[in-house]
Amino acid sequence: MTIAVAGASLVVFFERQVLRYVEQDLNIHWTELAAAFGTEGAAGLSQKLTDPRYHQPYGGAYWQVSEGGHPLMRSRSLWDKELPLARSRDGTERDKAFETDGPDGSELYVIEREVSVDGEQGPRRVSLAVALDHGQVVELRQAFGWDVTRVLIPIATVLVLFAWLQLTLGLRPLRAVGHELNAVQTGQIRRMTQRFPNEVAPLVDSINKLLDRQEDLVRKARDRAGALAHGLKTPLTILGGEMRRLEQAGLQDAAGCMQEQLDLIYTHVEREVARARTSGASVGCGAYTQVDQTIARLLRLMQHMPRGDRLIWQTSIPADLAVDMDPHDFGEVMGNLLDNARKWAKTCVNVQVERLGDKARIGVEDDGPGFSFNAHGKRPERGVPGRSEPGSSGLGLGIVEDILAEYGTSVEIEGEGHCRIVFDIPLCRPGQVQDAAKSALQLSS
Secondary structure: OHHHHHHHHHHHHHHHHHHHHHHHHHHHHHHHHHHHHHHHHHHOOOOOOOOHHHHOOOOOEEEEEEEOOEEEEEOHHHOOOOOOOOOOOOHHHHOOOEEEEOHHHOEEEEEEEEEEEEEOOEEEEEEEEEEEEOHHHHHHHHHHHHHHHHHHHHHHHHHHHHHHHHHHHHHHHHHHHHHHHHHHHOOOOOOOOOOOOOOOHHHHHHHHHHHHHHHHHHHHHHHHHHHHHHHHHHHHHHHHHHHHHHHHOOOHHHHHHHHHHHHHHHHHHHHHHHHHHHOOOOOOOOOOEEHHHHHHHHHHHHOOOOOHHHOEEEEEOOOOOEEOOOHHHHHHHHHHHHHHHHHHOOOEEEEEEEEEOOEEEEEEEEOOOOEEOOOOOOOOEEOOOOOOOOOOOOHHHHHHHHHHHHOOOOEEEEOOOOEEEEEEEEEOOOOHHHHHHHHHHHHHO
């Protein structure tokens, strides 16, 4: 755009300079005409004018002598035409050139001035006019425009090329920052470790500090959530004892009301603690989980819990399968699902893990009663009253849903004659385990 404006401006300035030259040339021609007419007057010109175009029909140069609005004589180049007389103009404009229509559809640049000559009956006012065809100026302007275009096109090409190179090379560090951020977001690396130019390095350091701060906040939130859960156990235990004393004192209604409120408190506390542990967690910052090791550890824990040693625990897990999920979050999900199966299973629990493209499908199935799907969008409830532990109905599944929502997935429940809960989670990308180990080593060093 700048080159185009510059080119157009050059053409306009060139035309102005040419018109100034034409006006100077017209002044010379008018002076010559006045000198030739001044000695002879109306009888004719005392000498032949030097410009040969005056003698060629429509030659591009013209002159005319008029008196009282009527031509007295004119150049042969006008042939059978006449120059239009100038309209009345101010004194400041009277001596300047003006444009008018000429013979053969041309446009003329004219200078017309009045002179006083002696006549038989006294002085006479005669108008002398000389004109040049404006088409010559147009031709010069067009030729100059093409010359300017031929010069400016290579200049514009070079400028565009250098601008493209400048943008490409100048923005390359920012594109590298974008790639590194995407790698952090998708979990390929934990921090931005690539070396950047000095202009971009402070930005990268600030981003890494922000990531460190975010991870520290998440860790503190989880620690505080755990501390809150432990801190509330003692008051809830004391209130439970008070509830039992009310039952022993025969105050069944008060005890039932207290038990109901304790169950609500327990449910809300556990739910909010679980949310605090997962909310804001870094879903993809290089964290991964070895599925077989984590599930094996959880199964050993389940076997030490009530009814856990009487159940048959079966697993079908591919070796060395890792998922793109924080170990703590994966442990929370699987722990709640396995604990739910422990409470309701009759004889056995089956854990199945299979690969589905770039995801792992994980299912926990038991032979206990299924879920009853309530109306009005409520969470399904499982089994029959009296089997589950107090305050646990639907809580574990709610925690599982909250955690999986952080990873953009959800659970699928099958509950006809048995119970099967399934969810999908992305697998680790190739090399993610090694990259995470390298990033951890670099951060520690």
